Amino acid sequence: xxxxxxxxxxxxxxxxxxxxxxxxxxxxxxxxxxxxxxxxxxxxxxxxxxxxxxxxxxxxxxxxxxxxxxxxxxxxxxxxxxxxxxxxxxxxxxxxxxxxxxxxxxxxxxxxxxxxxxxxxxxxxxxxxxxxxxxxxxxxxxxxxxxxxxxxxxxxxxxxxxxxxxxxxxxxxxxxxxxxxxxxxxxxxxxxxxxxxxxxxxxxxxxxxxxxxxxxxxxxxxxxxxxxxxxxxxxxxxxxxxxxxxxxxxxxxxxxxxxxxxxxxxxxxxxxxxxxxxxxxxxxxxxxxxxxxxxxxxxxxxxxxxxxxxxxxxxxxxxxxxxxxxxxxxxxxxxxxxxxxxxxxxxxxxxxxxxxxxxxxxxxxxxxxxxxxxxxxxxxxxxxxxxx
Amino acid sequence: xxxxxxxxxxxxxxxxxxxxxxxxxxxxxxxxxxxxxxxxxxxxxxxxxxxxxxxxxxxxxxxxxxxxxxxxxxxxxxxxxxxxxxxxxxxxxxxxxxxxxxxxxxxxxxxxxxxxxxxxxxxxxxxxxxxxxxxxxxxxxxxxxxxxxxxxxxxxxxxxxxxxxxxxxxxxxxxxxxxxxxxxxxxxxxxxxxxxxxxxxxxxxxxxxxxxxxxxxxxxxxxxxxxxxxxxxxxxxxxxxxxxxxxxxxxxxxxxxxxxxxxxxxxxxxxxxxxxxxxxxxxxxxxxxxxxxxxxxxxxxxxxxxxxxxxxxxxxxxxxxxxxxxxxxxxxxxxxxxxxxxxxxxxxxxxxxxxxxxxxxxxxxxxxxxxxxxxxxxxxxxxxxxxx
Numbered sequence: 001x002x003x004x005x006x007x008x009x010x011x012x013x014x015x016x017x018x019x020x021x022x023x024x025x026x027x028x029x030x031x032x033x034x035x036x037x038x039x040x041x042x043x044x045x046x047x048x049x050x051x052x053x054x055x056x057x058x059x060x061x062x063x064x065x066x067x068x069x070x071x072x073x074x075x076x077x078x079x080x081x082x083x084x085x086x087x088x089x090x091x092x093x094x095x096x097x098x099x100x101x102x103x104x105x106x107x108x109x110x111x112x113x114x115x116x117x118x119x120x121x122x123x124x125x126x127x128x129x130x131x132x133x134x135x136x137x138x139x140x141x142x143x144x145x146x147x148x149x150x151x152x153x154x155x156x157x158x159x160x161x162x163x164x165x166x167x168x169x170x171x172x173x174x175x176x177x178x179x180x181x182x183x184x185x186x187x188x189x190x191x192x193x194x195x196x197x198x199x200x201x202x203x204x205x206x207x208x209x210x211x212x213x214x215x216x217x218x219x220x221x222x223x224x225x226x227x228x229x230x231x232x233x234x235x236x237x238x239x240x241x242x243x244x245x246x247x248x249x250x251x252x253x254x255x256x257x258x259x260x261x262x263x264x265x266x267x268x269x270x271x272x273x274x275x276x277x278x279x280x281x282x283x284x285x286x287x288x289x290x291x292x293x294x295x296x297x298x299x300x301x302x303x304x305x306x307x308x309x310x311x312x313x314x315x316x317x318x319x320x321x322x323x324x325x326x327x328x329x330x331x332x333x334x335x336x337x338x339x340x341x342x343x344x345x346x347x348x349x350x351x352x353x354x355x356x357x358x359x360x361x362x363x364x365x366x367x368x369x370x371x372x373x374x375x376x377x378x379x380x381x382x383x384x385x386x387x388x
Numbered sequence: 389x390x391x392x393x394x395x396x397x398x399x400x401x402x403x404x405x406x407x408x409x410x411x412x413x414x415x416x417x418x419x420x421x422x423x424x425x426x427x428x429x430x431x432x433x434x435x436x437x438x439x440x441x442x443x444x445x446x447x448x449x450x451x452x453x454x455x456x457x458x459x460x461x462x463x464x465x466x467x468x469x470x471x472x473x474x475x476x477x478x479x480x481x482x483x484x485x486x487x488x489x490x491x492x493x494x495x496x497x498x499x500x501x502x503x504x505x506x507x508x509x510x511x512x513x514x515x516x517x518x519x520x521x522x523x524x525x526x527x528x529x530x531x532x533x534x535x536x537x538x539x540x541x542x543x544x545x546x547x548x549x550x551x552x553x554x555x556x557x558x559x560x561x562x563x564x565x566x567x568x569x570x571x572x573x574x575x576x577x578x579x580x581x582x583x584x585x586x587x588x589x590x591x592x593x594x595x596x597x598x599x600x601x602x603x604x605x606x607x608x609x610x611x612x613x614x615x616x617x618x619x620x621x622x623x624x625x626x627x628x629x630x631x632x633x634x635x636x637x638x639x640x641x642x643x644x645x646x647x648x649x650x651x652x653x654x655x656x657x658x659x660x661x662x663x664x665x666x667x668x669x670x671x672x673x674x675x676x677x678x679x680x681x682x683x684x685x686x687x688x689x690x691x692x693x694x695x696x697x698x699x700x701x702x703x704x705x706x707x708x709x710x711x712x713x714x715x716x717x718x719x720x721x722x723x724x725x726x727x728x729x730x731x732x733x734x735x736x737x738x739x740x741x742x743x744x745x746x747x748x749x750x751x752x753x754x755x756x757x758x759x760x761x762x763x764x765x766x767x768x769x770x771x772x773x774x775x776x
Contacts, residue, residue: 020664064589159455
């Protein structure tokens, strides 16, 4: 019998306790993975963003629109391949006011040239481009609100008064993780024609693609320079920076989630440590005998540490096995459908699984540190004499 | 009944195990109490901006101040509506304000956030008597001088006494003072002269909202009828308390959803931890239990005794966790409020009901974690146990 196999055998000594400990570790790992996935799905939006896209908005605030002729200036600027614009509409379904979704008034002719990571049937797209009241919606949103192609719907807006009627012309699906599948897009012309004079011919922001992704920052600065001397100055950022700065608004929440996931690991360590300490205490005499027949303190410590690591790792594996279907087929689906604007892609990531397993094994070792040290230091004579 | 002192001493004997288990529960209670405190803090922050006789008038369908537009020409009609209080000189007590958001650099992280900019009347301090200056001075009327709320001060670049920020291009505003407003949402805002905001943000002929004070809170229905009955105005009147309730809805839902999810997982983990400890306690005290049974203590008293022990253990952890969570009272939590998309600073509010709930939560974990081990203890046969 090798040293390691002895450690494994000890694992099965108090089966019920081992089972409970594994369960506790598994629960902690599920919670840890859930929190990690929230943070990861939130934060990685910036990484998925297209490297060659620039967002140009008003320098001070997104509340102020830009004059529409700005788009022509952008289109003529060097290194700009194609450009489009959008205006935030703030639509609400009057029947389901609490369902938030993104709705934008866009330029149908160019919008999908700039955002080309969506899939939409070409005929449906053509219909939409020529329908003044046409709307194109993401598949997740269509499913949630029960819309089908051909439906006529009436929405309200938090910004623009009155009833707004739309024809659902097309439904798009995502080809990239970064695409929010719950957005509604419709023609900016429809919005513009309904506005009063002084709100006319204004656009929310512009998005363009550049031919030289490596120099996207410089191209943005050059764009802003062109608008600096005009009445409305702009701020251009590449999509990654734009998303990252958006993320900064939530940095406190992300920080709190990180703290909470550290706390759950702390609880897990305490539980494993407690189990190991109890097992060690009950076996003090045995260790005394082993020491008496010639095993070194290092052997004793080795057994205890390996036992703890194995227990924690088994718990981690069970946790991953539970978390995988739980996140990918349960919560994740729900979140993608209901909070798609924030979490377009909410799945368990391999890196997080590896992290969870490594962390559980390491914390098992940490948890067994004190019991292992104590047990290996106990003098043979005390150990053999001791009453548990 | 078995005296409680027996349980207390039993816990005291196994110091390490008791500490580890109670420590785990303390961590759980800490997180749960902190999330409840944040929920209470959000309610308080958004709720304390409301006064019982205060009413806010917005454009019909707007769900935030900055999405609302009220025509200047309608303001006299609103102020003339029935129920509006009048001051000593016979003027109606009301304030028209322009509320916008500006993107500003968040200190301590890379990124911008949206800060609420409120264009206020000269006599804003008498309209909101709870507001007082804690540093610097009151702005000169009609100037580009600004006041910042105490909570947002120092969190954003440019928002401290003597510093400047851009209202628009080439139009800097100088911060001359800092105000407190009873811990309310106003403390996360920047206040500037209304006409300065009007010019900078191009809002001629319109304001965002009109606020009035009523002669008494009971006059609300009459006032609302006066404002809302004229459909051409397209306005809605809300009690300030209802308006702020609406404003806090999204974020309180988010915090409680997150808090509850975390609480469920943590509770499961900590309960299993308590179970492990209690099973071990029962197993190692077989003889004691047998003796107690032989002495004539009933199965029920053994059951009650062990459940009590488990609850005591959990309560000890709960008290430590609650005590630790009180320290969160010093922390301010800065995040985006979902309904206004602007930065708001919340505090953790340790109300008695929050602490009571957290403690009850801990006792519940002890109760449910202890019941199975206690049942095993109660099943102990005195004869077998004593024979060992």
